[in-house]
Amino acid sequence: MITYFLCLVLFAVGLYAVLRKRNLIKIIIGIVICEYAVNLFLVLFGYRMNNRSPIYDPDQVITKMVDPLPQALVLTSIVIGLATTALVVGIAIRIYEKYGTFDITKIRKLRG
């Protein structure tokens, strides 16, 4: 139970960084932390205590194993996260070139 709770705390830390930080890079790090929390959660609920890894072996009869599907989902989700992070860092660099700052309170040409 405590691991699930810590996972939630990690998610909250990420959300806090997204909502409260003023530096673009810190916001991006916040998003990444959130992502990790969700991925960790996905792996956690597929995990069963003291069970073996879900690898097929013709010599053994596997009776107890962890759920392999969430692990596959997490792999997909990590790849998606990589694409998003690469794009957002690229955009942040371009913003720095245009505005000369990473401070979101100074990046406000859009109003209304």
Next chain:
Amino acid sequence: MHILPLFPALGLGGAFLVSLLGRRSKKFCDIFTNVITCALFGLSLYSLCILKSQTSPLVYKVGGWIPPIGISLVLDGLSSFMLIIVNFVAFMITLYSVNYMEKFTAKFKFYTLFLLMLAGMNGVIVTGDIFNLFVFLEIASVASYALVAYGVEAEELEASFKYLIMSSVASLFILLGIAFLYSYASTLNMADIAVVLSEKGLNNAMLFASILFIVGFSLKAAIVPFHAWLPDAHPSAPAPISACLSGIFIKALGVYTLCRLFYNVFGANPALLNLFMGLGAVSIVVGALLALGQVDFKRLLAYSSINQIGYIILGLGLGTPLGILGALFHLFNHSVFKSLLFLNSGAVEYTVGTRNIRDMGGLREKMPVTSSTSLIASMSISGIPPFNGFFSKLIIILACIHAGHVVYSFWAILGSILTLAYFMKLQKNVFFGNLPERYNNVREVPFFMKTAMVMLAIACIVGGFMVLPKVKKYILSPAQNVLTHGLDYKNINEIGVK
């Protein structure tokens, strides 16, 4: 050959080929992308014929794996209806881009991203697997972030960053919701989840998951109070992309997914429907009030999108057959006239070079096609009788009164009057009045842009006939039946053909 996998595959394959070969020749990009979107539109019309010829929905097993183990693609009335909307508007937009995107460098990158986004949207619509839905949703979203920043000017980058952060948070909420759903139902197939949920019932974890889904998909659909990214992101993109984002993107990724999950998987319950109605009414009023004060052509249209999405959500929230019919009909109408209005704004920007409506005036004489099509679209969106917007709004308002929610019908009428007000302001400032001296040399836009706008305007007029009983039973009624008999979706794996 099965048609279902073609919907995501054509877009993905097209994006690959355009990025590979498009560098050489611009003509190739133009022709190839238009052929693909045209083919997709043809296929979606064909899907309607297939559904008509057989009574049960179509299920395709990817890789031959039997659902719920493998991924399945599902074609029923609702997905067919959405496919027609998305691919029709996408075809018009690629036609328009042939001329409009000339002023940007690297046109082939635009087409690549556009086709990726289209593949993502089509994938979201046809998939029957909830994690697959998430993957397609992310494909479409990542392409749209890049497209919003396409001009790489300061404002565009800022809007794209804001949009990207809010939308990634939304995606994370959705993924978290999927995690909860999987841990409870032990399956990812949506029909199978519906079976498990109806057997085991809903508990608090599922309530939490549905709240996560509502937050996530409302952020994607830009429903008030989750709308903050839309008025920045939609105006900043090039006009065809604004049209695509406002016209179909928020519907395929936001409204359609909300419908699918809460009508077909969770099953509509009264508390949820009340929440939808409240969100819809707030969106109508807030969107309309904020649109009134805008002077930027595209920003006004973006706020108007929030306002019109409110009608769709309100209609869906009513949950009565009439309300759902109105919502789906308004969804079609809004995607047609809002993309037309954004294309008009692009045409004006193309010739005049500004988006501030105070600097314009009298363009009616110089640009007859743009001004008349925009007049048609404005009248449709504000609900003037012979056009399609009137009928859908009327149905939604009648459905409100019919279901006993007179207060909501009042808000809907108020929103409609405000819509008329800000579109009158728009027309007066842009197309009527006196022509400033410096615009004496303004000419009408090139051929393909005109063609796209005229065809969308025709769709605005013809669209009104969709509620006639003889036409309704072919397009609207199958989609409406999927939602009114929401929980029939769970039998789809058994009764689906092939």
